[in-house]
Amino acid sequence: MLVAVLLVAVSGCGPAESTPANIKPPPPPVQNGISPAVPLTTEAASDSGGWVEYANTDDDSDVTAYRCGPGYIEVRFSDDTEYLYTNESAGLDNVSNMQWLASEGDGLNAYINDYCYYGYVGAGPAPAPATVPRYVPPTPQPCSLCGGQGHDSCTTCEGRGENTCEWCTGVGGSVCSICRGKGRLACSSCGGVGYSSGSQCYRCYGVGSESCYGCGGAGGDQCSACRGSDIETCWACSGSGEKKCLLCGGAGTF
Numbered sequence: 648m649l650v651a652v653l654l655v656a657v658s659g660c661g662p663a664e665s666t667p668a669n670i671k672p673p674p675p676p677v678q679n680g681i682s683p684a685v686p687l688t689t690e691a692a693s694d695s696g697g698w699v700e701y702a703n704t705d706d707d708s709d710v711t712a713y714r715c716g717p718g719y720i721e722v723r724f725s726d727d728t729e730y731l732y733t734n735e736s737a738g739l740d741n742v743s744n745m746q747w748l749a750s751e752g753d754g755l756n757a758y759i760n761d762y763c764y765y766g767y768v769g770a771g772p773a774p775a776p777a778t779v780p781r782y783v784p785p786t787p788q789p790c791s792l793c794g795g796q797g798h799d800s801c802t803t804c805e806g807r808g809e810n811t812c813e814w815c816t817g818v819g820g821s822v823c824s825i826c827r828g829k830g831r832l833a834c835s836s837c838g839g840v841g842y843s844s845g846s847q848c849y850r851c852y853g854v855g856s857e858s859c860y861g862c863g864g865a866g867g868d869q870c871s872a873c874r875g876s877d878i879e880t881c882w883a884c885s886g887s888g889e890k891k892c893l894l895c896g897g898a899g900t901f
Contacts, residue, residue, distance in 0.1 A: 698723065702752020710756045713749040720745050722759065730767040732759075737766030787900035793892040797899035801890045803883035812879045815870035823868075825861035832859050 698712040712723040718734040720742055734742050741763050748755040759766075789795035800806035815821065822828040833839035834857050836850035847853040858864035873879045880886040891897040 699749075701749060701755065704751075704753045708753075708756040710749075713755070715746045715749065718742065720749060722749075722755065730759075732763055732767050736768040737763045741766060790892055790895035790899055790901065792894040793899065795899045797892055797895060797897040798889040799892055801881060801884035801888050804881035804888060806888040808881055808884060808886040808888040809878045810881050812870060812873035815873060821868045821870070823859060823862035823866055826859035826866065828866040830859055830862060830864040830866040831856045833857075 698714050700712050701708065701710045703710065709725050710722055711725050714721050718739075719731060721729055721731050722745075723729045732742055732745060737745075741758075745755060745758060745763070748758055790797070793799055801808070804810050823830070826832055834841075834848055834851035834855055837843045837848035837855065839855040840848075841851060841853040841855040842848055848855070851857050859866075862868065881888070884890050892899070895901060
């Protein structure tokens, strides 16, 4: 039977290297609570004559080396994992075919994938896969400048939201230079005495004064900026009394 299998393989009718070469057998399953994925210490492995480099004639295989013995073959892959296949685990015909394919340097990887995917009895330890640590965002910390509030008191108005009017310097307007802010002047007809030629002054009706012709009796001009209130909204904070924290940008945290 072994001779027949070998003749089929020699004649070119055996399985071709059709399966992608970088696919290897998966980790061995756990059986009876004990995983066979342990370093190879079998008698067959220890009695072998050493590893032989796999020729990989088509340069499409992940197999790098092998070693054979009566009833077994060990296969090493490019990630340094080693799998042991025996007559008992993979079958005598499969082991014989794998030994022949290994010596030919072609088709071994595909044959394992197609016919002996789970036919091993032990595997050497594979390198631990690289893991990417999960990103954990830092815990936000309160801003040291604003204490986590996100704003500071406006330094221009000291938190009041308003300032003394810059246009009128807080007086609400300008004082009339003619009446000096009184709003009235001595009557121009009677000179301020209230009568003329022994009778009541027709202009001031005996009061002796009249409205200032310069300000119309207002005593001055109302400030157009504050409309006479002598204050104006703070330009720096728009009247809120607060300014966004320059350190944290108003977020309150980092």
